[in-house]
Amino acid sequence: MATAFPLLPFANSTNIYEVNLRQYTPEGSLTAFEKHLPRLKDMGVQLLWFMPLTPISEHNRKGSLGSYYAAKSFNRVCESYGTAHDLQRIVRAAHHLGMKVMIDWVANHTGCDHEWTISNPDFYERDKHGNFMEKHGWSDVYDLNYHNPNLRLAMIDAMLSWIMRYDIDGFRCDMAHLVPLDFWMEARSACDAVKPLLWLAECEEIAYHQAFDLTYSWQWMHATEKAVKGEGGWSEARAVLKHYLHYPKRSTALLFTSNHDENSWNGTEYEKYQSRALALAAISVCAPAVPLIYSGQEIPNHKRLQFFERDTLNFSQTIALHSFYKTLLEAKQQNDCFHINASALLLDAGREDVFAFLQMGVSEKAITIFNLGKESLNVKLTNKLLKGAYRNIFSGQEQQINDTLEAALEEGEFLLLVAKRQT
Numbered sequence: 001m002a003t004a005f006p007l008l009p010f011a012n013s014t015n016i017y018e019v020n021l022r023q024y025t026p027e028g029s030l031t032a033f034e035k036h037l038p039r040l041k042d043m044g045v046q047l048l049w050f051m052p053l054t055p056i057s058e059h060n061r062k063g064s065l066g067s068y069y070a071a072k073s074f075n076r077v078c079e080s081y082g083t084a085h086d087l088q089r090i091v092r093a094a095h096h097l098g099m100k101v102m103i104d105w106v107a108n109h110t111g112c113d114h115e116w117t118i119s120n121p122d123f124y125e126r127d128k129h130g131n132f133m134e135k136h137g138w139s140d141v142y143d144l145n146y147h148n149p150n151l152r153l154a155m156i157d158a159m160l161s162w163i164m165r166y167d168i169d170g171f172r173c174d175m176a177h178l179v180p181l182d183f184w185m186e187a188r189s190a191c192d193a194v195k196p197l198l199w200l201a202e203c204e205e206i207a208y209h210q211a212f213d214l215t216y217s218w219q220w221m222h223a224t225e226k227a228v229k230g231e232g233g234w235s236e237a238r239a240v241l242k243h244y245l246h247y248p249k250r251s252t253a254l255l256f257t258s259n260h261d262e263n264s265w266n267g268t269e270y271e272k273y274q275s276r277a278l279a280l281a282a283i284s285v286c287a288p289a290v291p292l293i294y295s296g297q298e299i300p301n302h303k304r305l306q307f308f309e310r311d312t313l314n315f316s317q318t319i320a321l322h323s324f325y326k327t328l329l330e331a332k333q334q335n336d337c338f339h340i341n342a343s344a345l346l347l348d349a350g351r352e353d354v355f356a357f358l359q360m361g362v363s364e365k366a367i368t369i370f371n372l373g374k375e376s377l378n379v380k381l382t383n384k385l386l387k388g389a390y391r392n393i394f395s396g397q398e399q400q401i402n403d404t405l406e407a408a409l410e411e412g413e414f415l416l417l418v419a420k421r422q423t
Contacts, residue, residue, distance in 0.1 A: 004185065004210050004211070005188060005192060005199075005211070005213070005250075006196075006250065007213055007250040007251070008196055008197075008198055008213075010046070010100065010198075011198050011213060011290070011340070012339045012340050012341055013046075013332055013333050013336075013338070013339045013340070014046040014047050014100070014198075014290060015044070015045065015046050015047065015285065015290065015291045015292075015293065015329050015332060016046075016047045016048075016049050016102070016200070016254065016290060016291070016292045016293070017040060017045040017047065017048055017049065017292075017293050017294075017295075018049045018051065018259055018260065018292060018293070018294045018295060019033065019048055019049060019050045019051065019295055020051055020260055020294070020295040020296075020305065020313075021033060021050060021051060021053070021081055022051075022065065022068070022080075022310065023295065023296075023305050023310070023311050023312055023313055024036070024295055024312075024313060024315075025312065025313075025315075026312050028080060028081065028310065028312075029080070029081055029082050029086070030081050030082040030086040030087055030089075030090050031082055031086055031090075033090070034089070034090050034093055036315070037090075037093055037094060037097055037099070038097070039319070039322070040099075041097045041098070041099060042322075042326065043298060043322055043325050043326045043329065044325065044326050044328075044329025044330050044332075044333065045099060045293070045329065046099060046100065046329075046333070047099065047100040047101070047102055047169070047170070047198070048094055048099055048100070048101050048102065049102040049103075049104065049170075049172050049200075049292075050101070050102070050103050050104060051068045051104050051260060052068040052069060052071060052103070052104040052105075052106055052174075053077050053078060053081055053087065053103060053104075054071040054072065054073055054074060054076065054077070054078060054106075055071065055072040055073050055076055055077075055078045055079065056068065056070055056071070056072060056078060056111065057070045057071065057072045057110070057111020057112055057113045057114060057140065057141075058072070058111075058113060059111070059112040059113035060111075060112040060139055060140045061111075061140060061308075062139075062140050062307075062308045063306075063307070063308025063309050064308065064309055065308055065309055065310065066111075066140065066308060067140055067141075067307065067308060068104070069104075069106050069141070069174055070109075070110070070111035070112070070140045070141050071106055071110050071111050071114060072110075072111050072113060072114055072115065073114065073115050074110075074114075074155070074158035075158055075161060084165070084166075087166055088165070088166055088167075091166050091167055091168065092167075095167070100169035100170065100198070101166075101168050101169050101170075102168065102169060102170035102171065102172050102198060102200065103162060103166075103168050103170075103171060103172070104171075104172045104174060105159060105171045105172065105173050105174065106174040106175075107144070107155055107173060107174070107176075107179045107183075107187075108143065108144065108174065108175050108178040108179050109134060109138070109141040109142055109143050109144055110141060110142060110144065111140060111141055111142075112132070112140060112141065112142055114142075116154075117132065117142065120150070120151070120154070122145075122148060122150070122151075123144055123145060123148055123150070123151040123154065124142050124143065124144060124145055125142070125143040125144065125145045126145075136178070146179060146180050146183055152183055152186065155183075155187070156186065156187050156190050156191070159171065159187060159190075159191055160190065160191060160194060163191055163194050163195050163197070164194060167195075168197070169195075169197060169198060170197045170198035170199060170200065171191075171197060171199055171200070172200040172202065173199065173200065173201050173202060173212070174202050175202055175203070176201035176202050176203045176208060176212065176215075177201070177202075177203035177204075177205050177208060181207060181208055181210065181211060184199075184201075184208070184211035184212065185210065185211045187211075188211050188212075198213055198214070199211065199212045199213050199214070200212065200213065200214040200215075200254060201214065201215045201216070202216055203215055203216060204216050204217070204218050204219060206247075206248070209247065209248050209251040212251070213250070213251055213252070214251065214252060214253070214254045214290055215251075215253060215254065216253070216254055217240075217244060217253040217254055217255050217256065217289075219240045219243075220237065220240045220241060220244065220253070220255065221256070221257075221262070223236045223237035223240050224237045224273065224276075224280060224372075225272045225273065227353070227372070228272065228273050228274060228276055228372075233352055234352040234353045234355075234372060235352050238346065238352065238355070241287070241346070241355075242346060244287075244289060245287070245288065245289075245344050252288070252289045252290055252340045253289045253290070254289070254290050254291075254292050255283070255284035255285075255287060255289045255290070255291050255292065256284060256291070256292035256293075256294070257269040257272075257273060257277060257280050257281050257284060257297075258294040258297055259292060259294050260294065260305075260307075262294075263294060263301075263304055263305055264304055264305055264306065264307040265307075267304060268301065268302055268303065268304060269281070269297070270300070270302055271304075274412075275411055275412040276372050276411075276412045277412075278321075278324065278412065278414075279370045279371070279372060279412050279413070279414045280370075280372070281293075281297070281325075281328075282328060282368075282370065282414050282416065283355065283368075283370055283414075285325075285328040285329065285331075285332050285338070286328065286331070286332065286338050286357075286359075286366070286368050286416060287338075287344065287357075288338065288339060288340045288341070288342040288343070288344050288359065289340055290340060291329075291332070293325060295313060296313040296315075297321070297325075298319050298320075298321045298322050298324075298325050299313065299314065299315065299317065299319055299320065299321070300320060300321050301313055301314075327393060327394055328393075331393045331416070331418065335361065335364045335366065335418050336361030336362050336363050336364055337359040337360060337361035337364040337365050337366040337418065338359065338361070338366065339361060341361075342359050342360060342361040343359065343360045344357050344358070344359045344360075345357065345358045345359075345360075345385075347381050347383060348381075349369070349379050349380075349381060350379075350380070351373065351377070353371070353372045353373035353374075354369065354370065354371055354372065354373065354377070354379055354409075355368075355369070355370045355372060356368070356369045356370075356379065356381055357369075358383065358385055358386065360421070361421070362421075363420065363421060364418055364419065364420055364421060365385075365388065365418070365419055365420075365421050366416065366417060366418045366419070367381070367386060367390065367401070367405060367415070367416075367417045368414070368415070368416050368417070369381070369407060369409065369414060369415045370414040371409035371410065371411060371412065371413050371414065372412070373411065374411055375411055376408070376409065376410045376411060377408075377409060378406065378407070378408050378409075379405075379406065379407045379408075379409060380404065380405070380406045381404065381405045381406075382403055382404045382405075383403060384403045386401050386402070386403055386404070386405055387401060387402050387403055388400075388401060388419035388420070388421075388422070389401075389419055389420070390417035390418060390419040391417065391418055391419070392415070392416065392417055393416045393417070393418055394416065399417070401417075401419075
């Protein structure tokens with residue numbers, strides 16, 4: 001089931017970098033984060049996703065700072081992050097550097113002292129006693145009622161205001177599957193009429209691709225984590241990845257090894273994936289999908305960030321994985337075999353813990369091999385389509401391959417080779 005909306009050209013080779021503003025700098029502000037833009041541009045970041053920038057409710061607040069996802073208003077910038085002018089300035093600065101800006105949008109619920117609880121109490125779901133309610137166990141929010149047409153209009157109006165006032169380039173929609181699909185269709189139609197945007201849904205329901213360009217990859221995340229921990233084989237992960245590669249035309253999965261929820265609640269990528277963390281990060285970038293990098297992964301960050309408190313990342317140290325991500329993201333941008341409209345053939349490497357792909361774009365093709373197992377091994381691939389003069393994107397070394405490739409890979413090691421397609 002294809003999306004009803006065209007995919008923007010830049011999205012075909014884009015990547016997304018999630019900004020946890022509260023934890024990014026000691027100040028936790030837009031102005032302080034702005035100083036990192038040149039570094040992120042150099043690393044190859046294409047699109048910045050800011051976690052919710054709206055004011056945070058105080059009633060029923062969790063921790064001392066509360067959740068980003070419990071909004072007190074949809075029409076203002078949180079004072080602790082800065083001003084409307086600060087946001088306008090950082091969007092202009094990002095655009096000047098050639099980057100896009102996406103904001104997090106929470107449409108399913110509001111914080112418990114959102115201004116609508118006073119001005120428009122009919123916008124909310126009610127229990128049998130007439131009290132505001134929440135269905136999913138989140139004690140700091142109240143659910144909105146999408147049976148109310150006026151709520152729908154008000155929500156879309158709020159979204160439009162962020163497009164027109166701040167010139168944003170997309171929405172990441174929190175828990176999108178908890179909001180009716182027909183609302184998202186209506187919202188996207190209205191918003192894209194003002195400015196065509198990129199739309200990311202935090203859900204994994206295929207039907208939502210009618211409204212969204214990108215959806216999450218929780219199945220892949222869970223399957224790979226289970227396989228690394230020995231709780232399941234790699235065959236499940238292989239099947240999930242094949243499923244993603246056959247998503248509806250003009251839509252794709254968002255692949256990641258971490259994000260704000262995963263890091264805080266389930267552990268860092270090193271806790272989950274151990275020695276395979278970087279190999280799985282490379283799959284996320286090189287697969288014909290959209291990769292996500294979370295704040296601090298480039299350091300790399302080895303700690304779980306507190307969710308409701310200040311817990312600042314340490315960017316004063318050497319950014320050890322800057323070059324790693326720069327190489328991958330530039331390869332994604334420059335070689336059409338890594339674009340989301342490329343084809344990917346999963347090759348038989350004789351082991352389920354070895355993922356090997358032959359990827360085909362219009363101008364380039366790639367052989368990518370990932371040893372996700374727990375031992376060193378020799379990989380042998382045979383396919384007549386392998387033939388070509390390849391370049392290793394990390395070492396720059398060139399090699400001619402006919403119909404057979406042999407490679408020795410350590411635990412967690414991977415090989416990424418690119419060649420021009422013969423015409």
